[in-house]
Amino acid sequence: MTIYKGEAVTFEEYGKDLQKILHTTKFEIDSTKLTKNQILLKTIASPINPADIGQIGGGYNDAEPRTDLGNVSPNKPTNVGGNEGVFKIIEVGSEVSDFKVGDLVIPLLPKFGTWRNYAIAKSKDLINVSKLQIDQAATISINPSTAYQIIHQFIKDWESGEFIIQNGGTSQVSKYVTQIAKIYNLKVISIVRDGKSEKDLEYLKELGATEVIPESEFNNEKFDITKYTNGAKVRLALNGVGTSIPNLVKSLSPNGYLATYGVVGGATIEYDSRLQLFKNLSTVAFWLTSNTYKNPNFKIETVNKLIELYNDKKIRDVSYNKIYFKSGEDLTQVLLKGVVDTKTHGKQVIFYED
Numbered sequence: 001m002t003i004y005k006g007e008a009v010t011f012e013e014y015g016k017d018l019q020k021i022l023h024t025t026k027f028e029i030d031s032t033k034l035t036k037n038q039i040l041l042k043t044i045a046s047p048i049n050p051a052d053i054g055q056i057g058g059g060y061n062d063a064e065p066r067t068d069l070g071n072v073s074p075n076k077p078t079n080v081g082g083n084e085g086v087f088k089i090i091e092v093g094s095e096v097s098d099f100k101v102g103d104l105v106i107p108l109l110p111k112f113g114t115w116r117n118y119a120i121a122k123s124k125d126l127i128n129v130s131k132l133q134i135d136q137a138a139t140i141s142i143n144p145s146t147a148y149q150i151i152h153q154f155i156k157d158w159e160s161g162e163f164i165i166q167n168g169g170t171s172q173v174s175k176y177v178t179q180i181a182k183i184y185n186l187k188v189i190s191i192v193r194d195g196k197s198e199k200d201l202e203y204l205k206e207l208g209a210t211e212v213i214p215e216s217e218f219n220n221e222k223f224d225i226t227k228y229t230n231g232a233k234v235r236l237a238l239n240g241v242g243t244s245i246p247n248l249v250k251s252l253s254p255n256g257y258l259a260t261y262g263v264v265g266g267a268t269i270e271y272d273s274r275l276q277l278f279k280n281l282s283t284v285a286f287w288l289t290s291n292t293y294k295n296p297n298f299k300i301e302t303v304n305k306l307i308e309l310y311n312d313k314k315i316r317d318v319s320y321n322k323i324y325f326k327s328g329e330d331l332t333q334v335l336l337k338g339v340v341d342t343k344t345h346g347k348q349v350i351f352y353e354d
């Protein structure tokens with residue numbers, strides 16, 4: 001009999017004061033009590049994404065209280081934080097035939113609760129990502145998937161040399177947009193906040209950005225996109241941070257799309273209605289979570305396509321900061337430090353050591 005000692009970052013109420021709301025819940029999993037369809041997972045890594053913090057704040061993508069953290073004593077319902085992560089299968093029930101011990105897997109649906117060191121799942125909950133390196137698998141579910149789908153969702157007839165313009169050019173999503181666009185011979189203009197280092201800007205170009213423009217230049221009312229596009233169409237403007245809207249819209253060619261997928265900057269979407277009318281622009285929203293609930297198979301197809309792109313070296317994983325949870329530490333404290341460090345050091349991913 002093996003008893004696995006688990007801990008999870010959990011919350012019972014929604015709110016912004018993470019120090020107060022988040023706490024560690026301990027649980028135990030007895031491997032002999034796994035049912036024939038259950039799969040026992042050890043967490044390898046789980047990122048801290050802006051949407052995870054938004055979820056704890058409440059009001060959208062609310063968590064689903066779990067009672068199945070462990071199987072030794074009854075658990076009271078609690079919400080487990082985190083929506084993305086990669087796990088290794090360490091035991092399978094007698095009737096599990098589509099996964100085996102050693103496989104690397106990610107959750108199919110959001111709200112899995114990935115900030116925990118062990119989990120019990122069923123085959124239907126998982127996507128096999130064993131063909132990926134762990135660093136790639138840890139973040140494939142959300143940002144690369146968003147980038148892949150958003151390029152294809154609104155425009156189906158891209159032509160070589162056409163442009164995408166995006167704000168939040170330093171975000172993980174936009175770095176994958178840049179790389180995936182390049183595969184289709186699309187050009188990308190990335191808007192970034194002022195003050196970025198030469199090294200940061202160079203990195204965005206290395207990933208494939210045609211131009212990287214600081215916000216202060218872009219937001220100037222004299223900004224003219226044609227200086228950069230040489231007559232090619234700008235068909236998609238991606239608003240990933242909720243800023244720079246008027247000039248994103250002004251940069252679009254007739255029949256273009258302004259697609260909002262992120263709101264961290266908090267600005268309202270406001271622009272001259274004459275632009276929308278005379279250019280026939282569409283203002284649309286993209287939300288991976290809702291796409292995944294509507295069509296889980298499309299999420300599986302997206303992940304499989306991305307696995308192919310990684311293995312063919314058409315995209316590479318974008319760097320992030322690794323933080324480590326060692327047994328004996330308090331997982332919530334590790335997570336809270338990661339949330340703070342996100343503001344100064346970018347994306348943080350928790351790796352769970354044995």
Ligand SMILES: NC(=O)c1ccc[n+]([C@@H]2O[C@H](COP(=O)([O-])OP(=O)(O)OC[C@H]3O[C@@H](n4cnc5c(N)ncnc54)[C@H](OP(=O)(O)O)[C@@H]3O)[C@@H](O)[C@H]2O)c1
Nearest residue numbers: 050146168170171172173193241261262263265286287288
């Ligand atoms: N709709 C969806 O399905 C979906 C899916 C995935 C992600 N998202 C959203 O996409 C966005 C990016 O996610 P990510 O994981 O790629 O983020 P990330 O790598 O953590 O990057 C965050 C980005 O936001 C920028 N930023 C933060 N606060 C800002 C502000 N006040 N004004 C302007 N820019 C600001 C940062 O700029 P600096 O580098 O200058 O700090 C950085 O570019 C988030 O809003 C996230 O919620 C949405």
